[in-house]
Amino acid sequence: MARRRLKLAYISNDVARKATYNKRKKGIIKKVSELTTLCGIPACAIISSPFDSKTEVWPNPEGAKKVIEMYKNASVIDERKNVNQESFLMQMIDKAQDHQKKVRHDNREKELTMTMLDCMRGETLPNMPLEDANDLNKLIDKKLKEIEINIAKLN
Helix, strand or coil: CCCCCCCCCCCCCHHHHHHHHHHHHHHHHHHHHHHHHHHCCCCCEEECCCCCCCCEEECCHHHHHHHHHHHHHHHHHCCCCCCCHHHHHHHHHHHHHHHHHHHHHHHHHHHHHHHHHHHHCCCCCCCCCHHHHHHHHHHHHHHHHHHHHHHHHHC
16 A cells, blocks of 8 residues: 655644654664665764753764764865855856856857858948957958968868
8 A cells, every 4th residue: 555645744743743753763863874884984863852851863972973073074174175155156157257258259250250251252341340350350360271271281
């Protein structure tokens, strides 16, 4: 028989809530234990109970302290790998700006290539600012050099 989906909501009945807490706490501790055994990684679980003044620590307080210290030491060593949201967003903005710059350059070169091809077909050269004319001249020189290199390769 299939299990029905459980609606996650606060359990108002104290007895039912305590029973559910105990079952799920055992399940979480079992899962952490299985994870450490199957994958060979250090792990710990610290569970604070609203029903009991004693905090549950798995495997034991000393083992948990070792895992926490190991995590703290690793985070100091791998500081460059630890990224907060602000630095992550800054990295993403830098990447996007670099991509945008590259796309603008490529689009500019394509526009100038189209202008060059239009001139080769006999269309009149449109009025353009001096900077655009200089860029067009540089592109024509670049294309001529590419043609010369290809001709030299054929010979």
